[in-house]
Amino acid sequence: MSETCVFCQAAKGKAKLEKIYEDKEIIAALHPRPASKGHIIVFSKTHYNIVEQIPDYVIGDIFKKINKLSVAAFEGVKSQGTNIIIQNGVAAGQEIPHICIHIIPRNENDGINFQWQPKQLTEEEMSNVELSLKQEAENIGGFQKEEKAKPIKLDEKKPEKILSDEENYLIKQLNRIP
Amino acid sequence: MPEQQMTPEQVKSMQEKIKNMSPEELKEFQKKQCIFCQIISGKVASKKIYEDEICMAILDINPANPGHILLMPKEHYQIMPMIPDDELAHLSMVSKALSHVMLKALKAQGTTIFVANGIAAGQRAQHFMIHVIPRKEGDKLPLDIPQTELSSQEMSAVKKAVEGRVKAVLKIKEESVKVEEKEAEEEKAAEVKEEKPEKVEEAEGKPKKEKEKYEEKGVKEKPKPKKKKKTAKKKTAKKTAKKKKPVKKKEQEEEGGVGLDDIAKLLQ
Numbered sequence: 001m002s003e004t005c006v007f008c009q010a011a012k013g014k015a016k017l018e019k020i021y022e023d024k025e026i027i028a029a030l031h032p033r034p035a036s037k038g039h040i041i042v043f044s045k046t047h048y049n050i051v052e053q054i055p056d057y058v059i060g061d062i063f064k065k066i067n068k069l070s071v072a073a074f075e076g077v078k079s080q081g082t083n084i085i086i087q088n089g090v091a092a093g094q095e096i097p098h099i100c101i102h103i104i105p106r107n108e109n110d111g112i113n114f115q116w117q118p119k120q121l122t123e124e125e126m127s128n129v130e131l132s133l134k135q136e137a138e139n140i141g142g143f144q145k146e147e148k149a150k151p152i153k154l155d156e157k158k159p160e161k162i163l164s165d166e167e168n169y170l171i172k173q174l175n176r177i178p
Numbered sequence: 179m180p181e182q183q184m185t186p187e188q189v190k191s192m193q194e195k196i197k198n199m200s201p202e203e204l205k206e207f208q209k210k211q212c213i214f215c216q217i218i219s220g221k222v223a224s225k226k227i228y229e230d231e232i233c234m235a236i237l238d239i240n241p242a243n244p245g246h247i248l249l250m251p252k253e254h255y256q257i258m259p260m261i262p263d264d265e266l267a268h269l270s271m272v273s274k275a276l277s278h279v280m281l282k283a284l285k286a287q288g289t290t291i292f293v294a295n296g297i298a299a300g301q302r303a304q305h306f307m308i309h310v311i312p313r314k315e316g317d318k319l320p321l322d323i324p325q326t327e328l329s330s331q332e333m334s335a336v337k338k339a340v341e342g343r344v345k346a347v348l349k350i351k352e353e354s355v356k357v358e359e360k361e362a363e364e365e366k367a368a369e370v371k372e373e374k375p376e377k378v379e380e381a382e383g384k385p386k387k388e389k390e391k392y393e394e395k396g397v398k399e400k401p402k403p404k405k406k407k408k409t410a411k412k413k414t415a416k417k418t419a420k421k422k423k424p425v426k427k428k429e430q431e432e433e434g435g436v437g438l439d440d441i442a443k444l445l446q
Contacts, residue, residue: 060267076340081296089288118240
């Protein structure tokens with residue numbers, strides 16, 4: 001994946017991007033074809049296709065930085081507001097299969113319109129949706145807020161040693177028999 | 179928002195009243211006016227999908243697509259920069275989980291996670307929220323991000339401006355840490371002179387910055403009886419906020435301005 005993925009290439013420094021921030025986790029760069037002046041894309045150096053693949057502690061960290069970066073963009077271009085958009089999946093307009101977050105500085109009458117027309121749902125449709133979402137949402141929780149330490153494989157070497165000792169012992173025994 | 183009919187005089191007096199409010203009173207006032215705060219406190223009915231001690235997710239009654247969820251912090255914040263880091267991190271984790279819920283329960287083909295900060299960005303409510311919208315191919319929602327061409331001069335000008343602010347935002351953060359450290363030292367020195375009851379409280383494990391601050395100030399300005407100290411605490415707490423996040427504060431003020439107008443509009 002990483003050979004063909006633009007963002008992975010960028011993380012390795014192999015793609016041209018107007019970087020404005022970089023740390024060990026993420027890169028923030030100006031969008032080459034911005035929706036507005038100061039449009040920033042933020043992506044992780046690790047390859048994740050969609051939001052669901054990002055570990056909890058990573059997405060938490062990304063959002064903290066997004067918050068700071070959006071303030072920087074807001075002030076840098078003296079805008080009146082910001083949009084933060086994640087297109088998660090092709091159906092949502094995601095073009096590159098490496099999740100990326102857009103920070104778009106906004107001004108009144110800037111010609112951008114994200115205002116959707118509300119859909120009219122019947123009471124029944126609404127409660128059907130509510131029910132199925134609620135059922136599934138019961139599983140939410142147990143967030144992994146910190147990276148788990150990698151398990152130290154204690155018992156991997158020991159048996160080997162015991163075995164080899166045993167083997168040696170057995171070999172000795174075998175050697176003794178004749 | 180509940181529709182209220184007010185005469186122009188009433189609107190005017192209301193605007194005057196708002197102008198004369200202290201930041202604390204203003205926050206209270208905004209909370210009272212905020213429909214989402216009322217939803218969170220259970221005074222207004224909603225279709226709740228998820229709730230924990232920090233946030234709550236409900237169905238949008240004017241959904242972009244069926245299943246459109248609004249995730250909001252229980253505390254009243256107008257815009258994202260006002261939210262403390264920990265709460266924001268929690269919100270991001272919940273929105274990820276909600277997105278996953280949509281993919282599973284509604285068989286959505288994708289999700290859009292959308293935040294609007296400020297009226298210019300399309301923010302309608304005075305309460306910060308994250309929209310999580312289930313998507314289907316061909317649903318024709320106007321959420322495609324437009325693309326424009328900028329000249330390389332324009333690009334580098336923007337880069338320079340934004341990069342400068344990024345550094346400033348981060349630098350300010352570092353400075354505030356230093357300020358805090360200094361104050362901690364001063365506070366330690368002050369503590370020696372401070373009366374004992376204060377110390378006991380400190381030892382009980384409430385080493386909050388605000389507290390440190392007010393103790394420090396209390397000592398600096400001459401020790402005051404307890405009652406008065408409380409006000410000193412409030413004032414210094416405000417100061418802390420200003421010192422720590424001057425950048426954010428600035429934005430808050432600007433956004434706050436917009437907020438007032440909006441409240442006034444809604445009241446009309």
